[in-house]
Amino acid sequence: xxxxxxxxxxxxxxxxxxxxxxxxxxxxxxxxxxxxxxxxxxxxxxxxxxxxxxxxxxxxxxxxxxxxxxxxxxxxxxxxxxxxxxxxxxxxxxxxxxxxxxxxxxxxxxxxxxxxxxxxxxxxxxxxxxxxxxxxxxxxxxxxxxxxxxxxxxxxxxxxxxxxxxxxxxxxxxxxxxxxxxxxxxxxxxxxxxxxxxxxxxxxxxxxxxxxxxxxxxxxxxxxxxxxxxxxxxxxxxxxxxxxxxxxxxxxxxxxxxxxxxxxxxxxxxxxxxxxxxxxxxxxxxxxxxxxxxxxxxxxxxxxxxxxxxxxxxxxxxxxxxxxxxxxxxxxxxxxxxxxxxxxxxxxxxxxxxxxxxxxxxxxxxxxxxxxxxxxxxxxxxxxxxxxxxxxxxxxxxxxxxxxxx
Amino acid sequence: xxxxxxxxxxxxxxxxxxxxxxxxxxxxxxxxxxxxxxxxxxxxxxxxxxxxxxxxxxxxxxxxxxxxxxxxxxxxxxxxxxxxxxxxxxxxxxxxxxxxxxxxxxxxxxxxxxxxxxxxxxxxxxxxxxxxxxxxxxxxxxxxxxxxxxxxxxxxxxxxxxxxxxxxxxxxxxxxxxxxxxxxxxxxxxxxxxxxxxxxxxxxxxxxxxxxxxxxxxxxxxxxxxxxxxxxxxxxxxxxxxxxxxxxxxxxxxxxxxxxxxxxxxxxxxxxxxxxxxxxxxxxxxxxxxxxxxxxxxxxxxxxxxxxxxxxxxxxxxxxxxxxxxxxxxxxxxxxxxxxxxxxxxxxxxxxxxxxxxxxxxxxxxxxxxxxxxxxxxxxxxxxxxxxxxxxxxxxxxxxxxxxxx
DNA sequence: AAAACTTTGTTCGCTAATCAGACGAAGTTA
DNA sequence: TAACTTCGTCTGATTAGCGAACAAAGTTTT
Numbered sequence: 001x002x003x004x005x006x007x008x009x010x011x012x013x014x015x016x017x018x019x020x021x022x023x024x025x026x027x028x029x030x031x032x033x034x035x036x037x038x039x040x041x042x043x044x045x046x047x048x049x050x051x052x053x054x055x056x057x058x059x060x061x062x063x064x065x066x067x068x069x070x071x072x073x074x075x076x077x078x079x080x081x082x083x084x085x086x087x088x089x090x091x092x093x094x095x096x097x098x099x100x101x102x103x104x105x106x107x108x109x110x111x112x113x114x115x116x117x118x119x120x121x122x123x124x125x126x127x128x129x130x131x132x133x134x135x136x137x138x139x140x141x142x143x144x145x146x147x148x149x150x151x152x153x154x155x156x157x158x159x160x161x162x163x164x165x166x167x168x169x170x171x172x173x174x175x176x177x178x179x180x181x182x183x184x185x186x187x188x189x190x191x192x193x194x195x196x197x198x199x200x201x202x203x204x205x206x207x208x209x210x211x212x213x214x215x216x217x218x219x220x221x222x223x224x225x226x227x228x229x230x231x232x233x234x235x236x237x238x239x240x241x242x243x244x245x246x247x248x249x250x251x252x253x254x255x256x257x258x259x260x261x262x263x264x265x266x267x268x269x270x271x272x273x274x275x276x277x278x279x280x281x282x283x284x285x286x287x288x289x290x291x292x293x294x295x296x297x298x299x300x301x302x303x304x305x306x307x308x309x310x311x312x313x314x315x316x317x318x319x320x321x322x323x324x325x326x327x328x329x330x331x332x333x334x335x336x337x338x339x340x341x342x343x344x345x346x347x348x349x350x351x352x353x354x355x356x357x358x359x360x361x362x363x364x365x366x367x368x369x370x371x372x373x374x375x376x377x378x379x380x381x382x383x384x385x386x387x388x389x390x391x392x393x394x395x396x397x398x399x400x401x402x403x404x405x406x
Numbered sequence: 407x408x409x410x411x412x413x414x415x416x417x418x419x420x421x422x423x424x425x426x427x428x429x430x431x432x433x434x435x436x437x438x439x440x441x442x443x444x445x446x447x448x449x450x451x452x453x454x455x456x457x458x459x460x461x462x463x464x465x466x467x468x469x470x471x472x473x474x475x476x477x478x479x480x481x482x483x484x485x486x487x488x489x490x491x492x493x494x495x496x497x498x499x500x501x502x503x504x505x506x507x508x509x510x511x512x513x514x515x516x517x518x519x520x521x522x523x524x525x526x527x528x529x530x531x532x533x534x535x536x537x538x539x540x541x542x543x544x545x546x547x548x549x550x551x552x553x554x555x556x557x558x559x560x561x562x563x564x565x566x567x568x569x570x571x572x573x574x575x576x577x578x579x580x581x582x583x584x585x586x587x588x589x590x591x592x593x594x595x596x597x598x599x600x601x602x603x604x605x606x607x608x609x610x611x612x613x614x615x616x617x618x619x620x621x622x623x624x625x626x627x628x629x630x631x632x633x634x635x636x637x638x639x640x641x642x643x644x645x646x647x648x649x650x651x652x653x654x655x656x657x658x659x660x661x662x663x664x665x666x667x668x669x670x671x672x673x674x675x676x677x678x679x680x681x682x683x684x685x686x687x688x689x690x691x692x693x694x695x696x697x698x699x700x701x702x703x704x705x706x707x708x709x710x711x712x713x714x715x716x717x718x719x720x721x722x723x724x725x726x727x728x729x730x731x732x733x734x735x736x737x738x739x740x741x742x743x744x745x746x747x748x749x750x751x752x753x754x755x756x757x758x759x760x761x762x763x764x765x766x767x768x769x770x771x772x773x774x775x776x777x778x779x780x781x782x783x784x785x786x787x788x789x790x791x792x793x794x795x796x797x798x799x800x801x802x803x804x805x806x807x808x809x810x811x812x
Numbered sequence: 813a814a815a816a817c818t819t820t821g822t823t824c825g826c827t828a829a830t831c832a833g834a835c836g837a838a839g840t841t842a
Numbered sequence: 843t844a845a846c847t848t849c850g851t852c853t854g855a856t857t858a859g860c861g862a863a864c865a866a867a868g869t870t871t872t
Contacts, residue, residue: 064819470848
């Protein structure tokens with residue numbers, strides 16, 4: 001099967017309307033597009049004939065005949081999302097409505113050679129297919145998220161710090177071997193989380209926002225004028241190495257005082273380790289001892305919940321540094337919303353309050369008056385939702401506007 | 407006359423093609439659009455009939471009959487640009503091809519009430535009309551640049567720090583009184599410089615770049631995915647108050663160590679003043695004495711050209727601080743180019759080198775490998791070109807896509 | 813419960829948009 | 843000078859798309 005599915009300009013407009021509304025009647029399509037009912041009707045008949053749309057239900061009457069509601073035909077096939085994290089691979093099987101049908105997650109190590117990791121991912125894809133009783137040929141498209149900078153049009157990583165072996169490795173080519181009928185779209189993991197938030201989260205319909213993920217590293221996804229801003233090399237949003245303190249500790253990137261080195265998970269664990277050892281915090285010390293002497297950000301989170309002052313202070317410091325950096329970005333970019341996600345977001349409101357306070361203190365009033373800073377409520381699943389959203393984004397494309405050589 | 411000129415979707419496509427090429431033959435239009443020659447011919451005949459296009463010359467033969475080249479009809483009227491700076495108002499009269507016909511500049515003080523400044527601008531517009539022997543009715547559109555945050559759709563300033571009286575003052579309404587036939591588009595001055603650079607400068611066709619203006623203040627215009635990024639409140643690009651030193655001097659915004667307060671014109675003059683007084687630099691002292699004891703950035707610039715080490719060090723410091731901030735923005739935004747303009751750009755290569763060095767040191771390799779940082783070669787005139795580009799941008803609009811209530 | 817209205821979606825005839833191809837005009841090349 | 847090219851127009855033929863009428867399936871009024 002040829003994919004992505006090419007649509008004429010008229011068909012593409014119907015699909016756009018349908019995507020916005022989820023379900024739609026013929027009359028609504030005519031209203032939205034401005035076409036005559038006649039044209040609308042024949043166009044939709046054609047789309048149903050091709051198997052892309054189906055009449056699935058009757059809507060409620062508004063004083064007359066009930067409308068027949070249309071939606072995408074979930075029988076035409078599946079989309080797959082592959083969310084490659086630093087330590088895990090998630091594989092999601094969904095129908096073309098975006099409903100998640102199967103979800104598998106496995107530990108994985110992206111420092112391994114790309115062929116191995118991708119083979120693992122491909123095996124998982126075959127597994128979810130089996131679980132669903134589906135065939136590989138039924139996969140229409142695959143969206144892939146990777147924790148590194150991506151050349152979006154080529155579907156290739158460029159100079160990824162976490163996974164140097166992946167340089168110039170073509171994820172698209174690999175997946176094309178096992179799933180020749182499917183198109184493959186690859187993007188950076190944080191961009192994908194931002195996309196997920198925009199499609200299925202609180203960022204729905206927003207024009208300008210920043211999605212920031214704080215875990216082992218710190219990265220961000222940027223949406224400008226409603227579209228993902230990837231930058232000229234696909235590495236936009238890499239805020240982890242913005243300098244917060246010229247005298248700060250040396251980061252693995254070689255510079256001093258990077259945000260990531262001072263405020264992310266490892267830095268938090270490091271500070272907590274010292275607080276535990278020095279006796280500054282009994283709670284942290286106890287927790288660390290119960291954990292074989294290993295300090296983790298999760299323990300700090302637990303200590304916060306118990307009200308441990310040292311742990312709280314560590315979190316506040318992180319929040320302030322993150323907020324200081326965000327303050328500059330708010331001045332520069334003027335987003336309407338900032339969404340915070342990642343392991344660190346489990347630290348709760350203390351972190352958020354510290355971030356907000358730092359941003360408000362250092363940003364211009366005009367930029368902060370309507371600014372909202374919140375945790376992503378879909379947080380941990382934003383990536384999973386995003387890879388599906390990415391695949392669905394390119395499931396139907398306007399034949400007049402070719403965009404990438406999938 | 408009704409303006410902006412509304413075009414059907416087909417007509418709009420021809421206009422887009424024409425804007426890209428500047429001049430075009432019917433056959434080229436048919437090739438670009440994919441329409442039949444018949445349709446192309448009749449559509450163009452209609453546009454000529456309405457007076458929007460003219461056949462102005464014959465092109466060179468490519469082995470057969472010579473094409474008749476089309477372009478916009480410069481007889482249909484004029485566009486006006488009003489570039490309001492902190493200390494000057496520039497008024498430009500141009501034809502619809504973007505050729506500057508008249509240009510007047512007058513000192514002005516934006517701290518005056520807006521009605522006065524706008525009256526001055528309107529008088530200048532009438533003056534350029536007289537000089538050209540043209541009538542007010544012939545003005546099709548007016549592009550306005552102002553040194554403050556603009557709500558683009560309303561054509562109104564919001565919370566402008568330099569010009570508080572302008573809050574909620576409608577530039578559009580004022581100009582509509584004197585020039586009821588013209589549409590009015592208002593934008594921030596740095597956005598406009600970025601637009602000028604994109605249309606008439608070295609940024610031609612670039613997708614992602616930052617235009618930074620360094621003068622009394624420091625501001626930037628951002629282009630993402632080929633379009634001006636204005637942010638959710640229209641104040642994106644306001645990088646002058648990003649913090650470079652938490653222990654720095656207090657800025658007029660109330661915070662400490664803002665980039666603007668430490669690296670812009672006044673800070674440079676201040677440092678030079680001290681160098682002159684302390685005797686650290688004889689050249690600066692002499693120059694200041696010859697200037698009635700008043701130190702200005704221009705004097706520092708002159709001292710640099712004479713090789714004064716103290717002056718050069720001041721410039722290097724400014725460059726480094728600007729570069730430090732830009733480094734963060736490069737990581738975040740990943741532009742392909744940064745263009746530097748404003749009074750400070752007269753300081754020459756020492757400044758640029760210091761900026762580049764700081765950016766290269768602190769930004770990620772991937773983001774800097776292909777990054778170019780240069781002075782805007784159209785620099786001082788970028789704003790003038792930008793206001794005309796802005797007016798031309800909305801001269802013809804697609805009737806199906808209303809965008810602003812001009 | 814029948815009659816009158818409403819809304820949805822299809823059918824049908826007509827108009828206008830648009831195409832392919834022929835053609836004349838105006839060049840260049842052999 | 844003849845042969846070929848390219849540009850733009852013109853001419854039927856086709857088709858896309860509209861409005862209006864209509865059938866289907868509701869709801870509201872009487």
